[in-house]
Amino acid sequence: MDPLRTIACLIYPDFMSLDVTGPLQVFASANVERQRQGLPSAYRLLVLAEQPGPVATSAGFQLVAEQAWRDSNPAELDTLLIPGGLGEVAQCQNPALLAWLRAAEPKVRRLGSVCSGALILAAAGLLDGRRATTHWADVEALRTYPQIEVDGNRLHTYDPSARDGEAHVFTSAGVTAGIDLALALVEADLGRPLALAVARRLVMFLRRPGGQAQFSALLTPQANRTPRLLGLLEWMAQNLSADLSLEALASQANLSSRSLSRLFVQELGMGPGRYVERLRLEAARALLQDSGASISTVARLTGFNHPENLRRTFHKHLAVSPQDYAERFA
Template identity: 45%
Template sequence: MRTRSVLIVLFDGVQSLDVTGPLEVLAGANTWQAAHGGAPAFEIATASLGGGAVRSSSNLCVLPDRDLRAATGLDMVLVPGGEGTRPADPALVAWLRERGGQAGQLVSVCTGAFLLAEAGLLSGKRVTTHWAYCQSLAHRFPDLDVETEPIFVRDGHVVTSAGVTAGIDLALALVEDQLGREAALAVARRLVVFLRRPGNQAQFSAQLSTQVAQREPVGEVQQWIVEHPEADLSVEALSQRARLSPRQFARVFAAEVGMNPGRYVDRVRLEAARRLLEDSRDSVETIARQCGYGTPEAMRRAFLRALDVGPAEYRRRFHPGFSRSDKEHHADRDPVV
């Protein structure tokens, strides 16, 4: 295995956790390698234009290893986000345009995607960024395919991630690419990251990704859905609980919550199922029933649609020490038709 050179770009106004999160993961991978008698997986360096100290958005002073202009032969360039990306430093954008494109892999965390886009390095790519800036990124750079929900997105040699802690998930995925799943999980445990999330997992939970309804009947129903995913959550049943007609309930719910009742129910059930797969040892069949799917096949279809992975495989990846059974393996296979 060849050691990969990684350059983390620094600038005034950088978000410090966008830098230190991935850096700690990659350094942890080197520690794991050393413990197993291997050479470092990553040669990590930080750099700024001119090589001078930078001040983060939280006023932390960071002294880089080198001047960006002296960097050559890079396997990976990682561009963090932060207030310093808005507006972009023209000199930094020029460096990225000239030198960043020569790197084997381009990685951005949070609003670092704006710097790569400004440098013309994301044209035609599928990308993501912090949820609060997805709309702005799509508006400013209409040639990008901006995905608002995933925590990170890969498109060829470009990998972009959502905000702040999503950079840790992205870095763990890079470690898995280089060293395998065992190493990535070991680093995650060392950093007390309970589970490594898949890239297409949503940036937000169902509750956080939606508005809280202000109208009392709708707000109460919204909370009741979260507490009772196994119940009859049809519009007809929910409208009776809200004491509204089905048509009026659907209209008011969408206006108050920001999505229609069916989509909200889908998100709540998926989140509940994910949590049980991660934390419990209940069977897929039991979890499907507890979360309102009725059958394992219905839950499998929901997982494949939202996460591109079936429930049993999801549990295998993200439940520490869980042994996948033949019955659960069958639950992830396409049904015989």
């Protein structure tokens, strides 16, 4: 009989409750599915904190930690998960915790984060030289660590094959992406059929289509950050179905094509063509969510002209089709 794998979640004041309860429920459900098959449980679940006892979540209710992290032996932990939450900022400045995490990293088989918990791992230096993701709203904060390869559109970076991620230290995106991560861990441990049974029981995708970009809105540039382009950007947003080629935009702005391209990169971090594509994509998303318009109508109104162009752009940026997006978010 395989020994129980200890799955530990490390909590702190004002952590996000679902970052902990979501993944732990996946592992608990894996135990239930094994028991239904006449097999022993595979996982032991453990909650750690600075000291044993109740810890307040960001929602106001409490979860009880069974053990202090400083008193636990990392070598006895199979997997250690760090959640995000409002209290993450304080933990990034907790030298005792960061030192303990650095000492634990080579001893645990797997060390991962959920949501903004990635920032705690980053503060400990454990993501240096690694690919990482986090909640879409915290991606820019993660980018302030220059040694980290940030991928803001990944649901998680766990990969047991180490071809497109890592099996030892990994991260996941916002909130429910922790459940996607936990399902991937169960699949690696116990096989696809068992993980699929858990996903079905929890009414989840085993592998959710698309990345987290489909859940976030592209940020609208702030006026104080784009003073030289503000008038043009406002005109573009009101004329999505017009000719928005580089030459047409340069004429509208009374600039040369080269000067306009340089200005876009300086103020927006991207060229005019890429900005136009994303602007039209954002408008299409809003129409699909709120108006109930047909795919062909949305394509025409947003300047994609043909549904196939809209479909290609959705797959490129969101990894889902316009139809699937509309069914999910409308």
